[in-house]
Amino acid sequence: MSALSDLIASLGTWNWFIAGVALMALETLVPGVHFLWFGLSAAVVGVLVFLLTAVGLGEALSFPWQLVLFAVISVATVFWVRRFTNAQNVESEDKDLNQRSAQYFGQIVTVEDDITGGRGRVRVGDTLWMATGDDAPKGTRVRITGANGTVFRVEPV
Template sequence: MDSVILDQIRALGPWAWWVLGLLLLGLEIVAPGTLFLWFGIAAILVGAVALVIDMSWQVALILYVVLAFASFFLGRGLISRLKSEEGDPQLNKRGSRYIGRVFTLASPLHQGSGNLSIDDTVWRVSGPDLPAGVNVRVERIEGAHLVVAPVEDETASTN
């Protein structure tokens, strides 16, 4: 049985590398994580080189190992660089995106606490006692509530 499979691989010649590359790329779809992607690309490259240059299987294997490691490390570097540039770094720190912004109190702050409606969310806020209608700036976030302070300049824009 083993000799039949090896005979078929030998019969494919350089195309065996293409088959291996496509199998690895297909495996990447089943088990995502960009690991098999780089090995599949390396196998396809070896197949392309083998179509042009006649080489022994030992040379092709060495070329595959070199290309697999090179594509793996270059690809991982590229992906890590792209991942750091995309997305919202404040995604899981919702309140932190409001720090420094000015809002108008719809209800008064009484005994140092109250509520502030921002977009479609009502936040618990703390700060000095203030009447409704006063502009406040979010100073910081403490746990699940925002700490606010009155805005000195009443002409500040509200959000």
């Protein structure tokens, strides 16, 4: 174990670059855009440590402080990225894209199976949908006024 710790200590600043590349490579194996930002943070810490060492202040940032800096930059990076890439802010031209039944509101369709006792089926295109509404015999034209899940609410035209 001492040989491993000697190797890690001998690499110095390169540890951060190696960690950054390893974390970014891990992102390709475990997608989800999480490890990328930690890898970027490790690279930033590596650059800062390299620059401080180049100007003779390398001892000012000991390894425990480097870890703290890495943690702070990682958290800041994650929150910064989340702020600008929030999926909730995505606008779509088709507001009903993921609500298939909402796409049919207002359409006039034909009763396929009698609506009795408030329940029956209507034909929309080539598909049969469950429907609720006033009793209506097969062949009656009805308007879709709403939906409860995949069951249309209909009313006579």
